[in-house]
Amino acid sequence: MLRRITRAAVAATAATAILALPACSSSKAPASATGGGSGQQRTIAFIPGCTCDPYYSTEITGFEAAAKAAGVTPIVQGPANFQASEQIPVLQAVVQKKPDAIVIDPTDATALAAPIAAVVAQGIPVMTTGNNVNSDKIFTAIAASSVQGGKLGAQELMKQKPEGGKVVFVHIKPGISSIDDREKGFRAAFDGQSKYKVLPNLYAGNDSATQAAGLVQSAITANPDLVAIFASNVITAEGAANAVRAAGKTGKIAVLGYDASPQEATNLKNGTLTALVSQNPYQIGQLAVKNALKYIKGDHSIPKDQPLVPLVITKDNLDDPASQTGLYK
Numbered sequence: 001m002l003r004r005i006t007r008a009a010v011a012a013t014a015a016t017a018i019l020a021l022p023a024c025s026s027s028k029a030p031a032s033a034t035g036g037g038s039g040q041q042r043t044i045a046f047i048p049g050c051t052c053d054p055y056y057s058t059e060i061t062g063f064e065a066a067a068k069a070a071g072v073t074p075i076v077q078g079p080a081n082f083q084a085s086e087q088i089p090v091l092q093a094v095v096q097k098k099p100d101a102i103v104i105d106p107t108d109a110t111a112l113a114a115p116i117a118a119v120v121a122q123g124i125p126v127m128t129t130g131n132n133v134n135s136d137k138i139f140t141a142i143a144a145s146s147v148q149g150g151k152l153g154a155q156e157l158m159k160q161k162p163e164g165g166k167v168v169f170v171h172i173k174p175g176i177s178s179i180d181d182r183e184k185g186f187r188a189a190f191d192g193q194s195k196y197k198v199l200p201n202l203y204a205g206n207d208s209a210t211q212a213a214g215l216v217q218s219a220i221t222a223n224p225d226l227v228a229i230f231a232s233n234v235i236t237a238e239g240a241a242n243a244v245r246a247a248g249k250t251g252k253i254a255v256l257g258y259d260a261s262p263q264e265a266t267n268l269k270n271g272t273l274t275a276l277v278s279q280n281p282y283q284i285g286q287l288a289v290k291n292a293l294k295y296i297k298g299d300h301s302i303p304k305d306q307p308l309v310p311l312v313i314t315k316d317n318l319d320d321p322a323s324q325t326g327l328y329k
Helices: 008-015 054-070 084-095 113-121 146-160 177-190 209-222 234-246 262-270 281-296 321-326
Strands: 025-027 043-047 073-077 101-104 126-129 141-144 165-171 196-198 226-231 254-258 275-278 305-308 311-313
Touching (some): 043 054, 043 084, 043 281, 054 281, 073 084, 084 101, 101 281, 113 126, 141 281, 146 177, 146 226, 146 311, 165 209, 165 234, 177 196, 209 226, 209 234, 226 234, 234 254, 234 262, 254 262, 281 305, 311 321
Parallel strands (some): 043 073, 101 126, 141 305, 165 196, 165 226, 226 254
Antiparallel strands (some): 025 073, 275 311
16 A cells, blocks of 8 residues: 555556556447446446555555456546645546445545545545545445555565664655554564664655665665665655665665565565565455445445455465465556
8 A cells, every 4th residue: 555656667668557648548348237236337446545456456456457357347547646736636526427336545534524524525435545535425445455565565574684783764745644554563672672773764755666775775884784675655665776786785685665566566575575475465355345345236335444454475485376366467
């Protein structure tokens, strides 16, 4: 969860799975989409955090595959960049298409709360995937548990660096619920671990690989005993990997990248990243359709929160079937 932001290094990969029209949207209708045999065609919309990131392109692929299998008409439309100011107008435009339900990955937990409540007030049920929203109006939230992902990632870093030393978490900016939760899990794992010193967060507020690399380079220079880095999304992982490589620290500093983009998988193989945490967005996209269709058919017994278990991928288990399934496309 954020997983996922626009950058040239990942845009080409994302483009293969997303039909990014000028409005950043796609809509595909099966010839006889009846939403499960009721005789009524169902339409479910998905609004990702952005349209140019492997996490979202993989989630969209899962969403569209599940929609096709269920005979549902999917609408996919999202902002070009991970910004609430861009996502809110997309949400408002999707409402005009009058879908039966909307699935959204909110770019900001606070900024999207009122717009989502306004949509629900119009009679369109809304659920979230990935990032959370500060609203009780959604009918369910499905995401790989970011708190658990933060803990699992930190535990893997400790496993790789049992001798201890300084560690650092590379954030984007406060208010992105998924990354805030990853930090919570990360810090909880290191709580009471006297061999490790957790440095203040690095904030790559522009979500730029170049910016993240500069911050990590400075941290490496200022802290010769830095032993581990937790990069909280695709872009910070790219920047951290580049910084470690430039500093000649490949194999000496353990670097965990959240998510499992193609570039992250490459960096795992070459050693500039030493672990990944996958959220399995393909599965999340499939579950979004299943839950939305269930709700609009009248079953409102769906749990409000549906946390999934993230997957830690290392070079040692990279070829395992579960790890291969967790890699983003």
